[in-house]
Amino acid sequence: MAVDFHCHILPCLDDGSRDAEMSRAMLDEMASQGVSSAVATPHFYPDRFDLGAFLEKRRQSLELLGTVYDPASHPKLYLGAEVAYFHGISHSDRIRSLCVEGTRYMLIEMPFSRWQKDVIEEVVNMEEELGIVPILAHIERYESYQKGSTLPFLIENGVLIQSNASHFLEKKSKKQALSMLKKGKIHLLGSDCHNLTDRRPTLGAAAEELLAAGYGDRLEEMYELGLRLLSDAKPAL
Numbered sequence: 763m764a765v766d767f768h769c770h771i772l773p774c775l776d777d778g779s780r781d782a783e784m785s786r787a788m789l790d791e792m793a794s795q796g797v798s799s800a801v802a803t804p805h806f807y808p809d810r811f812d813l814g815a816f817l818e819k820r821r822q823s824l825e826l827l828g829t830v831y832d833p834a835s836h837p838k839l840y841l842g843a844e845v846a847y848f849h850g851i852s853h854s855d856r857i858r859s860l861c862v863e864g865t866r867y868m869l870i871e872m873p874f875s876r877w878q879k880d881v882i883e884e885v886v887n888m889e890e891e892l893g894i895v896p897i898l899a900h901i902e903r904y905e906s907y908q909k910g911s912t913l914p915f916l917i918e919n920g921v922l923i924q925s926n927a928s929h930f931l932e933k934k935s936k937k938q939a940l941s942m943l944k945k946g947k948i949h950l951l952g953s954d955c956h957n958l959t960d961r962r963p964t965l966g967a968a969a970e971e972l973l974a975a976g977y978g979d980r981l982e983e984m985y986e987l988g989l990r991l992l993s994d995a996k997p998a999l
């Protein structure tokens with residue numbers, strides 16, 4: 763019951779899948795790796811996109827995906843977004859529509875720099891202000907810029923952490939990924955797949971790696987949490 767919490771499977775929308783045929787092949791690949799549920803998380807950049815136009819484009823992309831989607835074999839698909847952090851996010855009521863549909867969870871792409879106090883506070887305040895629980899996307903991309911106390915503080919305050927599958931697969935990062943997982947600093951896995959070449963679905967390979975390293979229990983915990991977060995949501999496909 764593998765859950766992919768971060769992927770760019772929707773066609774013709776962002777820098778992910780180029781067309782419906784590519785999406786179909788990506789879904790085939792995900793299914794062959796045992797992925798049973800996936801959250802589609804196209805990029806949303808608040809300074810560049812109009813929210814209404816984005817939601818309409820996402821709807822059209824989903825419709826296109828529906829033409830190649832096979833409910834008998836493909837993973838259940840949930841609609842979400844990868845929302846780029848912006849100043850004022852914790853007071854922006856309108857971004858609620860970018861949560862994973864039917865849930866209060868939102869994937870956030872954080873700044874690629876050391877997060878200052880105001881940024882950390884905004885992320886933590888999202889739950890109290892908006893009732894939205896942030897999930898920080900691909901933590902490995904910015905973890906090294908942060909103070910040692912930042913991640914534990916965020917986690918203590920209810921923020922969830924997502925890691926990409928590649929974090930567990932690449933030689934240079936694997937050790938760090940396992941150490942973070944062991945310390946409870948990773949809660950959810952995502953492939954962050956964009957295509958079938960350089961950023962392909964690799965959740966299956968990461969799962970094998972975790973099993974081989976003796977982290978089967980942790981892997982199950984991540985999948986179970988993923989399913990729990992989606993338990994009130996209705997799949998879009």
Ligand SMILES: [Fe+2]
Pocket residue numbers: 768770844899954
């Ligand atoms: Fe992404």
